[in-house]
Amino acid sequence: MRSGFIKKALFYFGILSLASLIVMILLLLFMDKPPMEDFNKCIEIMTKAKKVNADVYAPEYYQSAETNYKYAFIELRRQNEKLFFQRNFSKAKELIVNAILKAELARNASGTNKDTQKARFLKETEMLRKKLDSYHEFFIKLPLRAQTRKDYEFGKLSVEESVNAFEKGDIMKANKKLNEGKARIGYADAEVNQLLKEYFSRFSKWQRWVESTISTSANNKCYAFVVDKIKHKGFLYLNGKLYKEYDVEFGKNWIGDKLYAGDNATPEGRYMVTRKKGTRDSGYYKAMMLNYPNAEDRSEFDARRRSGQISRSRGIGGLIEIHGNGGKGVDWTKGCVALSDDKIDELYSKLSVGSPVTIVGSTVALSDLLK
Amino acid sequence: MKKGLLKLVTLSILVVTLASCAKVPQADIDAANVAIEAAKKAGADRYVAASFQAAVDAQKSGLAQVEEQNAKFALFRNYDAAKTTLTSVTTLSNKAVEETTARKEALKAEVTAAVAELTTTIAGDKELLAKAPKGKEGKAAVEAIGQEIGVVETVLTEVSAGLTNNDDILTLSEKVKPAVEKAKAINTELTDVIAKAKGPKAKAPKAKK
Numbered sequence: 029m030r031s032g033f034i035k036k037a038l039f040y041f042g043i044l045s046l047a048s049l050i051v052m053i054l055l056l057l058f059m060d061k062p063p064m065e066d067f068n069k070c071i072e073i074m075t076k077a078k079k080v081n082a083d084v085y086a087p088e089y090y091q092s093a094e095t096n097y098k099y100a101f102i103e104l105r106r107q108n109e110k111l112f113f114q115r116n117f118s119k120a121k122e123l124i125v126n127a128i129l130k131a132e133l134a135r136n137a138s139g140t141n142k143d144t145q146k147a148r149f150l151k152e153t154e155m156l157r158k159k160l161d162s163y164h165e166f167f168i169k170l171p172l173r174a175q176t177r178k179d180y181e182f183g184k185l186s187v188e189e190s191v192n193a194f195e196k197g198d199i200m201k202a203n204k205k206l207n208e209g210k211a212r213i214g215y216a217d218a219e220v221n222q223l224l225k226e227y228f229s230r231f232s233k234w235q236r237w238v239e240s241t242i243s244t245s246a247n248n249k250c251y252a253f254v255v256d257k258i259k260h261k262g263f264l265y266l267n268g269k270l271y272k273e274y275d276v277e278f279g280k281n282w283i284g285d286k287l288y289a290g291d292n293a294t295p296e297g298r299y300m301v302t303r304k305k306g307t308r309d310s311g312y313y314k315a316m317m318l319n320y321p322n323a324e325d326r327s328e329f330d331a332r333r334r335s336g337q338i339s340r341s342r343g344i345g346g347l348i349e350i351h352g353n354g355g356k357g358v359d360w361t362k363g364c365v366a367l368s369d370d371k372i373d374e375l376y377s378k379l380s381v382g383s384p385v386t387i388v389g390s391t392v393a394l395s396d397l398l399k
Numbered sequence: 400m401k402k403g404l405l406k407l408v409t410l411s412i413l414v415v416t417l418a419s420c421a422k423v424p425q426a427d428i429d430a431a432n433v434a435i436e437a438a439k440k441a442g443a444d445r446y447v448a449a450s451f452q453a454a455v456d457a458q459k460s461g462l463a464q465v466e467e468q469n470a471k472f473a474l475f476r477n478y479d480a481a482k483t484t485l486t487s488v489t490t491l492s493n494k495a496v497e498e499t500t501a502r503k504e505a506l507k508a509e510v511t512a513a514v515a516e517l518t519t520t521i522a523g524d525k526e527l528l529a530k531a532p533k534g535k536e537g538k539a540a541v542e543a544i545g546q547e548i549g550v551v552e553t554v555l556t557e558v559s560a561g562l563t564n565n566d567d568i569l570t571l572s573e574k575v576k577p578a579v580e581k582a583k584a585i586n587t588e589l590t591d592v593i594a595k596a597k598g599p600k601a602k603a604p605k606a607k608k
Contacts, residue, residue, distance in 0.1 A: 062470040067463045075456050078450075100464070108469040115470070174546050179549040180583070186579030201573070356532070357592060396483075 039222055055113045062104055064119050066124040070097055073131040082134035084199050085141040089134035092384065096127035149194055152206060153187055156213060160184050170223060176216045183212035193218060224394055227283055230296075234388035237298050241386040242268050250379045253350070255365055257282055257294065258390040260396065262350075264378060271378075274371045277354045279363040283389075286320070288329070288338050289345030293319045294363050294387060301383045303378065305349075311354025313369045314376045318385055320348035350375065350385065421476040423465060427485035431458050434492035435559035445500040445569060454491035461485035508569045513575040514562065517555050520582035524548050527589035541592070547585055554578040 074093055077083075082090045100123035107115045160180065186209030194202035238254055245252035246268025254263045255276060262274040279292040286295035299318040307314055321329065322345045332338045348364055355368030365373060365387070378384075390397060435458055438444075443451040464481035525548065531541045555584060561571045 054452070057470055062466065064467045067466075068460070071459045071463065076454055097459075101462060103465050109467055112470075112472060168522075174542075177543055177546050180552055181547050185550070185554060185577045185581060188580065189573050192573045192576055194568075196573075201570075259537070283486070358532070360532075365576065 038276060055082040059112050060107075060115050060117050062108070062115075063124050065122045066121065067100070067104070068125055070100075070131060071129045073128055073135065077131050077135035077138065080135060080138045081142065081197055082131075082138035084197060085139075085145060086134040086137035089130050093127045093130035094133055096123050096130060098126040100127055108175075110381070126272070145199065146194075147204070149199075149202065152210075153191055153194075156183075156187050156206075156209060159213060159217075160187070163377075169222060170217070172216075172219060174224070175260075176219045179212045179216040181331055183209045183216065183283065185209075186212060221398075223283070227389055228394040230285075230389060231393060234296070234311075234390060237388055238391055239384050240267070241298065241384050244384050250383065251380075252384040252386070253379060254377070254391065255294075255385070255387040256391045257296070257388065259392075262367065262375075262377065271376070274367050274375065275355070277356060277361060278359045279361050280359045282359050285328075286345060286348075288342035290362075291345075292362055294365060295325060295348055296325060296387050297322055297325055299348075299385045299387070301350075301379050301381050301385060304379075305351075305383060310351060312347075312364075312366065314372050315349040315351035315364075316351070316376065316379055318348045320346060350379075402558070405420065416487060421468070421478050423469065424478045424482045424485060425480050428462065428465065431461060431485045431488035431492075434489040438492040438495045438499070441496045442503070442567075443499045446589055447498040448493070448496055449497040450498050454488055454495055457484055457488045457491055461488055472585075487489050500524075503568050505558045506572050507562070510558065510562060510568060510571050510575055512571075513579050514555065514559055517551070517558075517575065517582055520579065520586060521548060521552055524585045524589060525584065531589055531592055543593075544585060544589060549583045551578050551585070 035052075053370075070093075074090075074097065077090060077093070095171070100120050100341045103120040103123060104117065107117055118127060160183070173306035190202045190209060193199075194207055217273060241252050241254055242265055244250070245265040249267050251271070252265045254265065255261075256263065257278060260276055260278075262276045263270055264272045264274070278294040282294050283290045284293060285297075286293040293344050297320070299320055299322060302319045303317040305315040305317065309315075326344065329344045333342070345363065350365045350367065350372070351361075351374035352367060352369040354369070356365030356366075360366070435454060438451055438454060443454075444445075461481055461484035464484055465478065468476045468478050468481060524544075527539065528545055528548065531544070555578065558571050558575045558578070561567075
């Protein structure tokens with residue numbers, strides 16, 4: 029009787045176990061599977077995207093891929109916490125597929141964006157460097173405030189820092205530094221532009237003087253000398269055609285017209301050589317004296333004195349020459365035009381008493397100069 | 400007696416079943432998280448980005464492997480592969496920290512050398528500035544160059560202070576390099592100005608100008 033009961037119990041237990049096993053196998057066979065292949069694929073693509081700096085060059089796509097991956101993983105974990113027959117990975121699948129898509133987009137866009145951003149960055153830095161170079165060669169001679177110069181220098185250092193950061197792939201810092209540089213250069217530019225704008229208000233007058241001087245050279249078949257203060261160049265014309273150009277230096281307050289004796293400014297106007305001095309007569313190797321002040325200078329000087337712009341005790345000045353001892357690379361005269369000795373030798377041999385000499389702020393318009 | 404035997408068999412099956420279930424490697428997961436955080440705190444993501452990324456990728460893979468096993472029926476779970484991957488996270492993170500320290504040291508040496516070079520170059524610039532033509536011959540240019548030296552000196556002060564305060568060495572490195580170039584350029588410019596100024600001496604000019 030006892031053995032019969034045990035047999036019966038074991039039989040039912042066996043049946044129950046078998047039934048449970050079959051149910052479990054069926055459930056396991058048909059239960060929802062987690063998208064593990066997609067997760068591994070996503071990790072692989074995101075690694076590739078990161079390698080091409082997609083996080084820097086395609087940040088929106090890359091961030092979206094990261095976010096989708098994060099939520100897909102949370103969803104995967106949430107489903108895994110449920111009983112196996114209750115699990116549903118459809119949401120996790122949707123999220124991980126989206127993450128793969130965004131990671132692929134980030135990887136592909138990164139290359140293109142990198143090229144575009146690099147081109148834009150290089151163009152901008154090139155432009156700023158050009159501006160800084162022109163400052164160094166041209167603006168350096170302008171009488172600017174110390175702060176303006178500092179702004180340019182700090183701006184220049186920021187641009188170089190920006191380039192360093194860019195080369196290291198730190199695009200955020202590169203852009204930040206570039207903007208800092210642009211801002212500081214911009215402050216300095218504003219002052220330079222204001223100064224030049226005021227100075228160039230006389231440009232039409234300078235243009236007329238230059239045209240008239242070249243015409244005189246053409247009509248009289250003679251040499252004429254045109255001095256461009258901004259460019260720091262002297263242009264020698266023969267028969268109305270440009271014959272040769274020379275580097276020249278002026279007084280330290282060269283920007284603007286000469287107002288009175290001792291202002292260290294070089295006068296602007298139409299003059300002529302009144303006297304030639306050889307090495308024995310000149311304190312500056314060789315010199316050619318100009319007829320400063322001419323009638324126009326005198327009339328302007330008188331008007332300024334009458335209006336109180338110039339004190340009554342001031343004189344108009346004189347003894348303005350084109351002379352040697354130049355080639356120092358700085359503006360050092362008291363108002364004369366200086367050339368190096370070998371160049372003054374050349375010029376001295378070409379110009380004679382009566383040769384026209386015109387001194388202007390610029391021979392080209394401000395807009396062309398700043399291009 | 401019969402009932403007791405049945406209970407015993409059932410309990411034994413249950414115990415064997417439960418005992419054979421593999422456990423989630425939580426300690427390895429936590430260790431990997433701590434290692435990644437430590438690497439990030441050390442700055443590995445900025446100084447040795449590739450090594451840091453390798454650790455992060457390994458962490459992602461390890462956690463995915465854990466979930467892959469979690470998705471299986473308890474009896475079939477095996478976390479060995481996940482454990483190996485998660486252990487590699489700690490190894491990779493520690494390696495990234497070591498590399499970061501080395502990179503920082505190298506950069507610090509570079510910046511220190513650059514600061515020394517900048518100090519010497521500025522001193523040289525000042526020496527040349529003292530020799531530069533004064534008075535009417537280039538006073539303005541000399542003043543301007545003096546201002547430029549002032550700007551470079553400001554950078555030197557900032558970088559030196561940054562070194563003392565253990566500021567971000569990468570930023571200091573990016574800052575000091577252009578300043579060194581600028582100081583060198585000033586040196587060249589001053590040498591040029593001095594050379595140009597050594598022209599023939601002028602006779603005393605007449606006063607009026």
